[in-house]
Amino acid sequence: MxxxxxxxxxxxxxxxxxxxxxxxxxxxxxxxxxxxxxxxxLADGGEGSVAAACAGRFSPEKVTVTGPTGRPVTAEVAVHGRTVLIEAAAVCGLGMLPGGRKVPLTATSRGVGQALQYALAGGADTIVLALGGVATTDGGVGLLQALGGTPAEEDGTPIGPGGAGLAALRTVDLAEARAALAGVDLVLATDVDNPLLGSTGTAAVYGPQKGATASEVRELDDALAGFVRRLAAAGVAEAVALAEVPGAGAAGGLGYAGMLLGGRVRSGADYFLTLLGVDELLARSDFVVTxxxxxxxxxxxxxxxxxxxxxxxxxxxxxxxxxxxxxxxxxxxxxxxxxxxxxxxxxxxxxxxxxxxxxxxxxxxxxxxxxxxxxxxxxxxxx
The missing domain is CATH 3.40.50.10350 (Glycerate kinase; domain 1)
Incomplete structure (x- = not known):
């Protein structure tokens, strides 16, 4: 047989x-x-990653978090032992926009940070962020806020949502957010190799897909550049270098935020093949259909x-x-x-x-x- x-x-x-x-x-x-x-x-870290994991050895769990427009959404994460997989697209993806109306300047990644909190509260020691298909271009600042980061305006008021909020950023402290992930293996699964800024950065390449006009793309890129400068001024020594790392521009800059928290970028395709145990299945197969x-x-x-x-x-x-x-x-x-x-x-x-x-x-x-x-x-x- x-x-x-x-x-x-x-x-x-x-x-x-x-x-x-x-x-x-x-x-x-x-x-x-x-x-x-x-x-x-199979999935490569983008849309469908939780479903693919749950078709294998993972189990789904529902979590209510903030969606891209600030409204609550119910998303599924995938859990196997002390490993939790969070799909960014299921939290702040384009498909989560009410009525499909795109909001490129104000879409927030806060819900991804809340999903991270859920995983941490459950005792996760490995968290996989599947990056792709998001509506956001906020450099992951929403995620950082949810974990206790304090990006603020000149008078100490918390900045507003999205890339537009970043434009008003004057001070930032990531100590609490970084402490929350201490000792956790944070995997950033993506096959996007864009840096955060510039002509090949997240705003320029992916902003138009999220509804940004040419002038809004420039506004978002400027806001992200200001974010990097403020982090460097606040003593985050690696802020500038991380912005240039391939993958920093994944998922509207969620890759960058993940790196700031000590996360490591992995090829989404290869990581998921390992995660789903494909090598064991190959060993007993006469041929493969993909x-x-x-x-x-x-x-x-x-x-x-x-x-x-x-x-x-x-x-x-x-x-x-x-x-x-x-x-x-x-x-x-x-x-x-x-x-x-x-x-x-x-x-x-x-x-x-x-x-x-x-x-x-x-x-x-x-x-x-x-x-x-x-x-x-x-x-x-x-x-």
């Missing part, structure tokens, strides 16, 4: 990673009912399917990819995948926004792989 690991990322806008995996599994087992299938939903919504040039920089393929190659396990679309030439994909199937090659309809059609086509891809690999009935035909 053959063994298959189905481990995809989400198809953004269409299906979650778990839904993709289930559709592929359904088709594969229709053609090879005796195959043994391990199903693992994929994502779009296989493109960004995929080659180490996104989940390629990161998984690299690990599988070390164990000699072939990998097949399924994508919503693939814009890569065959010679690029051949270095990682034995085969690639794209849903756009199977239909003239717009499957990217049609979850039912996408699931149907994914099941078809699963059947195709089973026929090629096992033959009818589920008997392995060899690598």
């Amino acid at each position: 053959g063994s298959v690991l189905i481990a995809p990322d989400k198809f953004k806008g269409s299906l979650s990673a778990d839904e993709v995996a289930r559709a592929l599994e359904r088709g594969l087992l229709e053609a090879a009912p005796r195959a043994r299938v391990d199903r693992l939903a 994929g994502e919504g779009s296989l493109d040039e960004q995929s080659l920089s180490g996104k989940l399917p390629v990161a998984l393929a690299r690990r599988a190659r070390r164990q000699g396990t072939p990998v097949h990819a399924v994508a919503g679309r693939c814009t890569l030439p065959a010679d690029s994909t051949a270095a990682y995948f034995r085969s690639v199937q794209a849903l756009t090659d199977l239909t003239d309809q717009d499957c990217a926004n049609d979850s039912t059609l996408s699931a149907h086509l994914l099941a078809r891809c699963g059947r195709t792989l089973a026929d090629r690999w096992f033959g009818r009935g589920g008997t392995e035909t060899g690598r």
Whole structure:
């Protein structure tokens, strides 16, 4: 009996990673009912990270925190032993904006700090911040405030929310916030390598996606630069250097705030593969099926399917990819995948926004792989 690991990322806008995996599994087992299938939903630190972790060994817990506009929101964190995973997008993400109305200047990350407080109160000794998909560009100052940091205006009044609030910053003290994380392993999971400031910084690159106009991008970048200067003036010796570290600009500057608290940046893709125990599953698999919504040039920089393929190659396990679309030439994909199937090659309809059609086509891809690999009935035909 053959063994298959189905481990995809989400198809953004269409299906979650778990839904993709289930559709592929359904088709594969229709053609090879005796195959043994391990199903693992993947995430790289962005949206869907908690769901992916909870599809594995983690358990969900609900926490009520401040959302990006200051209204309360209920979010899920993932817990396994004394490790807690917090997904920034589930707290202050674009999807948490009431009515979808973007507020680039005032969106706050305070709720992420409150989620950190929840994890600390539960005795967590490892906290993973999954960074990506946020509505904020506040340099993580909201997070720092929630943990006891005291950014204030000239007269000692606490600054207002978001990047606009940072513009009024004159004094800041992070002693209490830093003490709160003492002894905790804070992991900043992201595959974004932007610094905090400048033309490749968080405001310039991601601000427009959050609704910022050109002038607002400049306003946000100036406010963040002022934040760095005020921290340096307050005796935070590493403030300037950390702003230049790749990943400081992740999630509107939450990466920077995390580094100020002693956090370490890790590749989201590789970290989650380890966190979800993928190496153990690879060791018992005859082949792997992975994929994502779009296989493109960004995929080659180490996104989940390629990161998984690299690990599988070390164990000699072939990998097949399924994508919503693939814009890569065959010679690029051949270095990682034995085969690639794209849903756009199977239909003239717009499957990217049609979850039912996408699931149907994914099941078809699963059947195709089973026929090629096992033959009818589920008997392995060899690598």
